[in-house]
Amino acid sequence: MNTGVKITAFAAAVAATFGAAYGVGAAVGPIHQEPQPAAHAAHDKSSAPDRDSGRADATPAGLEVSRAGYTLDLKTPRVVAGEESGLRFAIRDQQGRQVTSFQREHGKELHLILASRDLVPYRHLHPTRASDGTWSAPVTVPAAGSYRVFADFTPAADNATNLTLGADLAASGPYEAASLPVPAASTTVDGYTVTLDADLTPGKTSDVLLGVSRNGRPVTDLQPYLGAYGHLIALRSGDLAYLHVHPNGEPGDGTTKPGPGISFSTTVPSAGSYRLFLDFKHKGTVRTAAFTVQTGKSATPETADTDERGGHQH
Structure with a gap:
């Protein structure tokens, strides 16, 4: 700060x-005057960049x-x-x-x-x-x-x-500039610890795994929220290019477990710093865990508390 x-x-x-x-x-x-519609990361995987092509949509959402x-x-x-x-x-x-x-x-x-x-x-x-x-x-x-x-x-x-x-x-109101939080491998919010395992490569599909625990014990009874065990949104630092992705699998499909791990696949459009926001629901309350990630680099082994200004509103 x-x-x-x-x-x-x-x-x-x-x-x-x-x-x-x-x-x-x-x-x-x-x-351009009439930009072509871009594929949405969560809903139109057929138009997503090829895993090996190294190309991404010209204009992110x-x-x-x-x-x-x-x-x-x-x-x-x-x-x-x-x-x-x-x-x-x-x-x-x-x-x-x-x-x-x-x-x-x-x-x-x-x-x-x-x-x-x-x-x-x-x-x-x-x-x-x-x-x-x-x-x-x-x-x-x-x-x-x-x-x-x-x-x-x-x-x-x-x-x-x-x-x-x-x-x-x-x-x-009175303005005070804030610095982008440093990259971290874990964060805490309302007594929950959320860990991040991600190595984002620009233009290629990358796997993101988040794990939820409480008081040192894995949370294995996450509740469905908007039809999923977690929702992940990524925003690129600078211009706030938007990515909205959903987990691999869904509640009731016979294979997806309600925690502690929530896995995603996503494609970042370019090198740079991103903020990842995970919404998850447990014991009737939706919480938001936030991370800073740099493309091409795994999160550093630090711990950062979620800022009180971030969160989820209804």
Whole structure:
């Protein structure tokens, strides 16, 4: 944490936005008028990079506010840090109409993720949709600065592909810059220890294994959450490119055990630092464990406590 740096939230948001724009340009090249839809890591494995090809999609998910004829319309572009706000948004089609019909995936029509530009505060929200297509969710951001809102959904239209659109949210208040947490092989949250075993190689499918224990004992009775024993989201430091992956196997398939291990397969689009957020449910409560990972390197044998600003909201 860099201390003693106090600037207005407006200046922080502007600085973060210009920095992110530079990162996007460097990572994905020029922006095209009509970008082609990208495959979604969790739902369209047929379009994922080949394990041995070393290639990844040119434009990762979450970097665009519009794609494939759909736009994320964030109706609440600003909130006040530390105060509960009603976050409102809609998905608009190519004609500008608010979309009211979605495919249900993992028990929900739409998954909403909120993360700060420094990748420390993190929220997995569950918005509700009004009949006119307006989505809303209560949210309290813990610190001032610039945030990114991700809407992960699949329209109900024929042949529609899964999309993740992103938009910027500014939180006003005294701003204090935060450093990206160091890579670590384990983290603790609410008395649970979560370990990470991952060696991410850019452009290739990599295995990620997470293990959950409590009081030194493996947790073997994880509960299904949104149809799985764990949900993993990865965000790239800098431009916040978004990956949403789900575990190998599912509850009730006859082979997948309810812990302690949860395994995933994912493809990171480039070299760099990533934040991984694991949601898991035990004894009726959903918890979030966060890790920093550098591509091409295994996590270092350190232990880091989950920051109190990260977490899961309903």
